[in-house]
Amino acid sequence: MDILFLLIPLSVALVLAILGGLWWAIQGGQFEALEHEGERILEHD
Amino acid sequence: MTSTIQVDANQAFDNDPHCVDWSSWREFSNPVKPPSQQTHPSSPAGINSKSSWLDSSSVKTPPHEWTTALKIEGMHCAACALKVEETLQSIKGVLQAQVSYTANTARVRWSTDGPTPASWAQALEEVGYRASPLNNTEPQTLTVKENRLALWRMLVSGFCMMQIMMYSVPTYLAKPGEITPDMQMLLRWASWVLALPILFFACGPFWTNAWRDLKAQRISMDFPVALGIAITFLVSTWSTFSGPEMLSNDVYFDSMSMFVFFLLVGRWFELKLKEQTTGSLEALMSKMPQSAEKLMPQTGLYKRVNVSSLEVGDTIRVLASDVFPCDAKVLQGQSWVEEALLSGESKPLSKGPGDQVLAGSHNLSQTLELKVSQVGQDTRYAQIIELMMQASFNKPVMVRIADQVAKPFLWAVLMAASFCAFFWWDEGPTHALMIAVSVLIVTCPCALSLAAPVALLASAGNLARRGIYIRNLHSLEVLAKTQTVLFDKTGTLTQDKQSIEQIITPSGSVDLANIEPQQLQALQCALGLAQTSWHPVSRILTSDLSLKLGLNEPDRQRASFSTWFTDIQEISGQGLHAQGQLLSSLHPLAPHSSSGRPLSKIYRLGSLSFCSSLIAPSTIPDQALNAHVHLAGPDGWMASFILSEDIREDAQRTLIQLQNMSKAVFLLSGDRLAAVSQVAEQIGLNPEHQTAQMSPADKLEFVSSRQALGEVVATVGDGFNDLPAMGKTDVSIAFGKAIPITQARADVVVLSEKLWAVPVLLALSQKTMTIIRQNLLWAAFYNLLCVPLAVMGYFPAWAAGLGMATSSLWVVFHASQLAKESALIVPTQS
Numbered sequence: 013m014d015i016l017f018l019l020i021p022l023s024v025a026l027v028l029a030i031l032g033g034l035w036w037a038i039q040g041g042q043f044e045a046l047e048h049e050g051e052r053i054l055e056h057d
Numbered sequence: 058m059t060s061t062i063q064v065d066a067n068q069a070f071d072n073d074p075h076c077v078d079w080s081s082w083r084e085f086s087n088p089v090k091p092p093s094q095q096t097h098p099s100s101p102a103g104i105n106s107k108s109s110w111l112d113s114s115s116v117k118t119p120p121h122e123w124t125t126a127l128k129i130e131g132m133h134c135a136a137c138a139l140k141v142e143e144t145l146q147s148i149k150g151v152l153q154a155q156v157s158y159t160a161n162t163a164r165v166r167w168s169t170d171g172p173t174p175a176s177w178a179q180a181l182e183e184v185g186y187r188a189s190p191l192n193n194t195e196p197q198t199l200t201v202k203e204n205r206l207a208l209w210r211m212l213v214s215g216f217c218m219m220q221i222m223m224y225s226v227p228t229y230l231a232k233p234g235e236i237t238p239d240m241q242m243l244l245r246w247a248s249w250v251l252a253l254p255i256l257f258f259a260c261g262p263f264w265t266n267a268w269r270d271l272k273a274q275r276i277s278m279d280f281p282v283a284l285g286i287a288i289t290f291l292v293s294t295w296s297t298f299s300g301p302e303m304l305s306n307d308v309y310f311d312s313m314s315m316f317v318f319f320l321l322v323g324r325w326f327e328l329k330l331k332e333q334t335t336g337s338l339e340a341l342m343s344k345m346p347q348s349a350e351k352l353m354p355q356t357g358l359y360k361r362v363n364v365s366s367l368e369v370g371d372t373i374r375v376l377a378s379d380v381f382p383c384d385a386k387v388l389q390g391q392s393w394v395e396e397a398l399l400s401g402e403s404k405p406l407s408k409g410p411g412d413q414v415l416a417g418s419h420n421l422s423q424t425l426e427l428k429v430s431q432v433g434q435d436t437r438y439a440q441i442i443e444l445m446m447q448a449s450f451n452k453p454v455m456v457r458i459a460d461q462v463a464k465p466f467l468w469a470v471l472m473a474a475s476f477c478a479f480f481w482w483d484e485g486p487t488h489a490l491m492i493a494v495s496v497l498i499v500t501c502p503c504a505l506s507l508a509a510p511v512a513l514l515a516s517a518g519n520l521a522r523r524g525i526y527i528r529n530l531h532s533l534e535v536l537a538k539t540q541t542v543l544f545d546k547t548g549t550l551t552q553d554k555q556s557i558e559q560i561i562t563p564s565g566s567v568d569l570a571n572i573e574p575q576q577l578q579a580l581q582c583a584l585g586l587a588q589t590s591w592h593p594v595s596r597i598l599t600s601d602l603s604l605k606l607g608l609n610e611p612d613r614q615r616a617s618f619s620t621w622f623t624d625i626q627e628i629s630g631q632g633l634h635a636q637g638q639l640l641s642s643l644h645p646l647a648p649h650s651s652s653g654r655p656l657s658k659i660y661r662l663g664s665l666s667f668c669s670s671l672i673a674p675s676t677i678p679d680q681a682l683n684a685h686v687h688l689a690g691p692d693g694w695m696a697s698f699i700l701s702e703d704i705r706e707d708a709q710r711t712l713i714q715l716q717n718m719s720k721a722v723f724l725l726s727g728d729r730l731a732a733v734s735q736v737a738e739q740i741g742l743n744p745e746h747q748t749a750q751m752s753p754a755d756k757l758e759f760v761s762s763r764q765a766l767g768e769v770v771a772t773v774g775d776g777f778n779d780l781p782a783m784g785k786t787d788v789s790i791a792f793g794k795a796i797p798i799t800q801a802r803a804d805v806v807v808l809s810e811k812l813w814a815v816p817v818l819l820a821l822s823q824k825t826m827t828i829i830r831q832n833l834l835w836a837a838f839y840n841l842l843c844v845p846l847a848v849m850g851y852f853p854a855w856a857a858g859l860g861m862a863t864s865s866l867w868v869v870f871h872a873s874q875l876a877k878e879s880a881l882i883v884p885t886q887s
Contacts, residue, residue, distance in 0.1 A: 017243065020244070028254070034213070043205070
């Protein structure tokens with residue numbers, strides 16, 4: 013189970029990466045109008 | 058009175074509230090004048106002069122008193138609101154301060170002998186809050202940035218929590234000795250690393266609030282929470298890093314992260330609900346446009362200017378799909394207008410030249426050219442905002458009690474936690490500290506302080522969306538106990554728009570196609586007198602006579618009729634009395650006094666008994682005897698007006714519903730018995746439940762007598778001759794086009810003009826009280842059950858966090874059903 017010594021730190025790094033991605037998504041306004049995306053298909057243009 | 062911020066063309070769109078200059082404080086904070094000083098646009102001449110019967114309930118305010126609204130930042134619980142109130146009230150010159158935690162605003166009534174509001178900000182900063190003037194057009198719920206931060210914090214804690222749980226599960230499942238010490242240390246280190254983002258990002262508000270509490274040497278709900286998190290983290294860190302011998306001690310990173318996550322989720326939902334309720338206020342406010350197209354007199358072209366620079370009389374242009382920036386009259390164009398936000402009525406109305414449009418309503422189809430009639434604080438729209446803001450300030454008794462209990466309670470919590478820590482210290486310091494943390498968390502009274510406000514606001518917001526504005530949240534509590542409902546007749550049970558059915562004069566019925574000069578004079582007299590009064594009947598006379606005589610409002614010719622009279626007095630419940638010079642000056646045979654000046658003659662417009670002193674009994678034909686309004690002058694009877702009376706369509710349904718709900722319903726009216734019986738019969742009311750010929754004093758007496766019987770009384774009226782009664786009654790509901798002072802003082806204002814609003818109010822208020830009671834019970838039960846468990850050590854920290862968040866969430870969800878459409882449905886029985 014020595015591989016865990018690699019995997020666990022890797023998972024920590026992964027979570028930090030996910031948090032970074034979340035930050036980018038939130039700042040980009042992707043969480044703002046959540047219903048709008050579903051309705052976008054019905055819009056004219 | 059209006060917020061006239063002078064803006065030059067280049068800065069037309071600059072409205073940065075953060076650049077507020079405190080020296081221009083008064084303009085920004087929109088001081089609200091008390092209702093008795095508010096002037097109304099088409100204020101009839103003479104209304105304020107001799108209304109003696111208003112004195113008993115009018116608002117007398119000293120001349121140098123102002124009311125200012127402030128935006129307060131940094132309040133995170135009801136205890137903070139109390140602290141802000143205390144601080145403000147201790148400032149010299151401040152007469153009264155009311156703070157609303159849920160709306161993040163404060164209203165301060167102050168006199169000009171004290172310091173200016175700029176110094177208040179400093180006093181508040183010292184206790185840790187930021188105050189700024191409240192601009193009515195500024196949104197009060199969180200900005201986009203703050204919303205994003207709240208979401209970010211919640212998600213950070215969520216993801217880290219999940220991963221930390223992954224690392225903790227092996228330690229729970231493994232039998233002792235199965236995991237090597239190395240592996241255990243690795244898992245702990247990994248948990249520690251992931252706890253850092255939580256500590257730094259997610260817990261930010263807790264640290265800042267706790268630090269602020271420490272500096273101000275007081276306590277709020279965030280302090281125990283911050284303390285709990287800090288202790289947990291430190292204990293776990295120490296266990297992680299102080300060497301392999303500490304492996305026997307548990308680490309609590311999982312508890313900490315779960316706790317933070319649940320807490321943040323609870324606050325997130327509370328935020329959303331707050332947005333939804335005060336959000337209807339926001340919806341109203343955000344609809345206001347910042348700029349409008351104004352016709353520049355010099356160039357004759359339209360130019361976009363800041364809305365705050367518009368003045369009464371300006372010509373503006375509103376394009377299709379725009380919002381009207383102020384109350385205005387249509388000059389040119391025909392369009393569909395939607396006034397849903399103001400009256401709850403979503404059917405579009407057709408507006409053409411001469412029609413009035415209200416600020417905040419939507420222009421749907423065509424461009425309209427308009428003349429501004431009201432701006433800023435005087436618009437109906439601003440008055441509604443005012444109403445809604447007031448609602449969030451008038452704290453119901455229950456909430457106030459909860460606020461006061463919170464402070465000592467929190468101190469007791471800290472004491473209990475420290476006591477526990479000492480008690481359990483022998484068994485292991487880590488364990489003892491964690492128990493203390495559990496106690497800290499479990500005893501937090503968040504649910505208790507949320508219970509009532511959340512439910513009240515949900516209901517108030519829901520009603521507001523239907524055009525029923527609650528000015529006083531406490532009245533929801535009173536409405537739930539109401540047993541008796543009193544209705545006014547004219548303008549409440551009957552439609553505001555009535556018309557003249559028939560006019561009878563000495564020379565017979567008036568035929569509009571063929572009016573005789575004597576009849577015309579009589580009509581003009583009546584118009585001149587009726588214009589000066591707010592009485593519903595006068596308003597009908599004014600509008601209908603103007604129509605019949607072919608005069609539009611405002612018309613100089615129409616206004617000139619009033620100048621024929623001097624010394625116009627309005628005697629409540631009876632009519633108008635004036636001295637006129639009509640016949641004396643125009644009639645060549647009129648008697649003159651010896652000095653050559655024409656004699657003044659008395660004219661009366663009103664009920665038959667009122668005019669009877671001037672009329673010889675035999676001169677009135679029988680058919681005119683039952684007319685609603687009579688006009689008499691120096692030569693006796695001049696004219697009688699028979700009005701058509703339309704009852705509101707839902708009046709009967711409302712009455713039946715109220716009777717089904719076992720409420721006693723009474724009809725109080727100042728009108729003649731014949732008219733009252735007719736209306737009562739149409740809606741199905743017993744003769745014992747109707748009254749007629751009631752003066753304002755009689756109505757007041759009636760209310761008092763019912764209250765003496767121990768009943769809780771609600772009065773529905775337009776304030777016109779029931780103002781004293783509206784003041785005495787337990788709940789006053791202003792209906793229809795109530796006079797301004799009634800709208801400003803009533804507990805509930807029904808703008809949608811549907812009588813059905815009354816049963817809806819009664820039913821919803823009962824539901825609200827039930828939910829509040831359930832919430833309080835739940836909150837109390839949860840605390841009582843969990844505290845002993847936590848003290849005894851059976852409540853692990855993560856469970857405490859879960860319990861706390863769940864109880865708050867439960868309270869919020871339970872109350873959110875009041876915000877749904879279905880809450881407004883009244884169960885009707887067959």
